[in-house]
Amino acid sequence: MAMELNTIVEHFAATLFQVQGVYRYKIPAGSKGIQRTASYPGFIFPLSGCAEYQFNDTPYIIKPGVVIHGSANTTMRKRVIGNEDWEFVSVLYETYNESPRIKLRNTHFSLTSGQSPQLFDMLHHLYATSNRPGGLAVFQTETLFRRVLEETFLCARNQTNYGAQELFESVSKYIHTHYMDGLTVNSLAKQSGVNENRLFYVFQKYAGMGPADYLRTYRLNRARELLVTTSIPIGTIGEQTGYPDALYFSRIFKRHFGVPPSKFREE
Numbered sequence: 726m727a728m729e730l731n732t733i734v735e736h737f738a739a740t741l742f743q744v745q746g747v748y749r750y751k752i753p754a755g756s757k758g759i760q761r762t763a764s765y766p767g768f769i770f771p772l773s774g775c776a777e778y779q780f781n782d783t784p785y786i787i788k789p790g791v792v793i794h795g796s797a798n799t800t801m802r803k804r805v806i807g808n809e810d811w812e813f814v815s816v817l818y819e820t821y822n823e824s825p826r827i828k829l830r831n832t833h834f835s836l837t838s839g840q841s842p843q844l845f846d847m848l849h850h851l852y853a854t855s856n857r858p859g860g861l862a863v864f865q866t867e868t869l870f871r872r873v874l875e876e877t878f879l880c881a882r883n884q885t886n887y888g889a890q891e892l893f894e895s896v897s898k899y900i901h902t903h904y905m906d907g908l909t910v911n912s913l914a915k916q917s918g919v920n921e922n923r924l925f926y927v928f929q930k931y932a933g934m935g936p937a938d939y940l941r942t943y944r945l946n947r948a949r950e951l952l953v954t955t956s957i958p959i960g961t962i963g964e965q966t967g968y969p970d971a972l973y974f975s976r977i978f979k980r981h982f983g984v985p986p987s988k989f990r991e992e
Contacts, residue, residue, distance in 0.1 A: 728834045730885065732827070734878050740829070741821040744870050747855035752776075752811040757804035762795055766830045767817035769793040770848050770873070774811035778803045780833040787813075790840045790920075792877055797830040814848045816870055838880040841918030847873045880918035892917060893931040896924065897939065904944050905967050910936050944968070945981045952990045959986045 745765045754774070762780075769778070775788040779802040780795055786806070787793050795801065805811040820829050838844065851869040854862055882888040896917055900908065913936060914921045928936045948966040951957055957965070963974030963986075979985045984992070 728832070730836070730878070730881055733834070733836075736824065736827050736829070737874060737878075740823050742818045742829075743821070744855070744866055745817045745819050746815075747852050747866065747870075748815045748817075749852050750811075750813060750815065752805055754805050754808050754810055756811070757802075759800065759802050762797055762799045762801050763817055764797055765817040765819050766797045766832070767795055767815055768874075768877075769795060770814045770816070770844075770877075772812040772814060772845070772848070774809040775806040776803055776811045776813075777806055783833065785833075785835050787835075790838060792836045792838050792881075794829070794832065794834050794836075796833045799833070814852055816851070816873070818870070836877060836881040837884045838877050839884055839919045839923070840915065841876060841880045842915055844873065844876045844880060844918065847876055876918075883917060883919050884923060889927050889930060892919065892924075893927045896927075896936065897932070900940055900943055904940065904947060905965055908940055908967065910940075913940075940967075941977070941981070945978060948974075948978060948986065949982065949989070952986055959990070962986070 749772075752774075769787060770792055771787050771789045773789065775786065778785045778787055778793060778795070780799050785791075785793050823829065847869065851866065851873055854869055855866045879888075883892045896913055899913070899916070910921055910924065914924045917924065925935045928934060928939055932939050934942070944966045948962050948968075951962045951965070952959070955962075959975070960971040963969065963971050966974075968974035968977070975985050975987075978989070982989060
């Protein structure tokens with residue numbers, strides 16, 4: 726069932742809901758079957774593997790990076806795809822005073838969230854907390870589930886055009902702060918909860934270059950400033966701008982500016 730992300734977010738913002746159960750399953754490769762879903766609606770958050778689910782004959786391919794919302798009391802078909810076991814966290818919840826516009830217990834949809842390390846950590850924490858005794862654990866489970874939903878919605882937004890500018894501003898700001906670290910396009914994508922293709926599209930749109938070129942340009946411009954305004958040794962400048970290999974730093978600086986750093990400083 727196709728639903729706009731904004732519609733989903735607005736509905737959850739206006740709806741009271743309470744967690745009814747948090748479960749973690751690991752299903753062997755090759756498994757398949759038909760079952761009736763629980764009497765509550767819920768989310769399926771993949772951890773590893775891949776599976777096909779069908780709610781009322783509507784198919785969804787689920788794997789890390791794709792989150793599914795399943796309806797209650799529905800015939801569901803599922804099969805594990807590939808040679809890897811299918812592992813996921815399922816969260817069931819009940820709604821109260823829900824708007825008649827959407828009934829979540831009758832609604833199934835998918836969200837492309839991308840593979841967010843933060844979301845994976847939150848899910849592990851949510852599951853562990855939900856199995857602790859006491860009222861405090863119940864309260865923490867409710868809070869953590871809302872944080873999981875928030876992270877899911879933010880990641881899903883970043884996978885769409887709606888969040889393109891916000892994504893560019895967030896990642897470029899991160900580069901400006903951490904350019905001296907061992908950043909890669911892959912690490913930037915994972916840190917932002919998007920795939921590399923999405924990151925490349927966003928940087929091309931707002932910077933006119935890919936994220937790797939943007940990172941390299943920022944580092945070399947910073948190195949140029951240090952060469953002009955300080956007497957720091959050239960090798961140290963390379964280390965401070967993300968290039969611990971002095972020879973590589975000299976070579977890439979010359980390729981970018983036309984002269985090696987030593988010559989640039991002399992001039």
